[in-house]
């Protein structure tokens with residue numbers, strides 16, 4: 001039996017594994033190899049790794065884990081989870097049953113692409129979600145934003161450190177008059193109607209078309225798709241969740257402990273703030289707290 005099974009071996013899961021391996025704990029990491037930022041050619045904002053391809057950062061992390069003999073990496077999907085503290089079971093879709101005293105869930109989230117032609121092809125390239133991650137590369141250029149929640153109305157103020165050329169696509173939502181005049185004072189252009197397609201070449205967009213046929217020229221489009229956890233083990237295990245503006249997250253306390261004894265969670269799966277730095281921090285904390293929970 002392992003001390004800990006980690007489901008999801010990307011930024012959060014590998015940070016947990018590193019701390020557990022250094023504490024000489026027996027760990028199995030189960031991973032399908034599909035990190036959320038795989039669409040982006042470069043990752044930004046991670047100290048020491050700024051501008052590197054995400055796959056390179058993860059390969060380096062896995063290589064640094066390799067000498068820790070108590071850590072095993074298994075390329076498989078965790079299909080089901082059961083049991084309780086000191087005797088959890090994970091069944092992989094290869095039919096292997098793994099057992100451990102603790103579970104650590106770091107399987108991330110999946111973005112639900114809207115029904116906009118060209119969206120998927122541009123995602124992570126010129127359709128982006130976070131100015132801190134990819135805004136610098138488009139500084140001073142023409143940005144668009146697809147309205148998703150009332151938070152979208154505050155985004156142009158945030159974006160002003162990068163550009164003052166912002167178009168807000170209402171995407172069929174009603175924007176109150178008071179908010180329209182605030183946006184107008186800020187110089188934000190408003191385009192009404194549903195966004196139906198993005199014109200692009202190899203993922204690099206040039207314009208956005210709305211239902212009335214209007215075409216808006218742009219360099220980058222910001223969008224915040226709905227999200228959902230990448231697996232349903234938290235549901236199988238009956239864990240509490242919380243609502244975030246874009247979908248649910250697994251509920252954890254300040255030790256990354258979920259609502260059930262012996263189960264820890266980390267990364268995008270638990271945080272409304274999605275970044276590599278936060279995923280690594282929460283992963284490391286989950287690993288340390290899982291380890292400390294086994295001390296007698």
Ligand SMILES: Cc1cc2nc3c(=O)[nH]c(=O)nc-3n(C[C@H](O)[C@H](O)[C@H](O)COP(=O)(O)OP(=O)(O)OC[C@H]3O[C@@H](n4cnc5c(N)ncnc54)[C@H](O)[C@@H]3O)c2cc1C
Nearest residue numbers: 008010012032033034036037044078108124267268275276
């Ligand atoms: C397009 C894009 C670009 C981004 N760029 C940046 C950036 O430049 N800088 C930045 O700080 N942040 C960026 N982010 C955010 C960043 O990608 C996430 O915050 C980070 O990947 C979260 O790490 P994680 O370990 O929680 O989840 P993930 O990296 O998504 O990893 C989850 C892992 O779990 C695995 N998995 C899922 N289900 C199962 C299962 N059932 N069994 C086994 N394994 C499973 C997956 O294959 C994956 O390897 C970007 C996000 C997107 C969408």
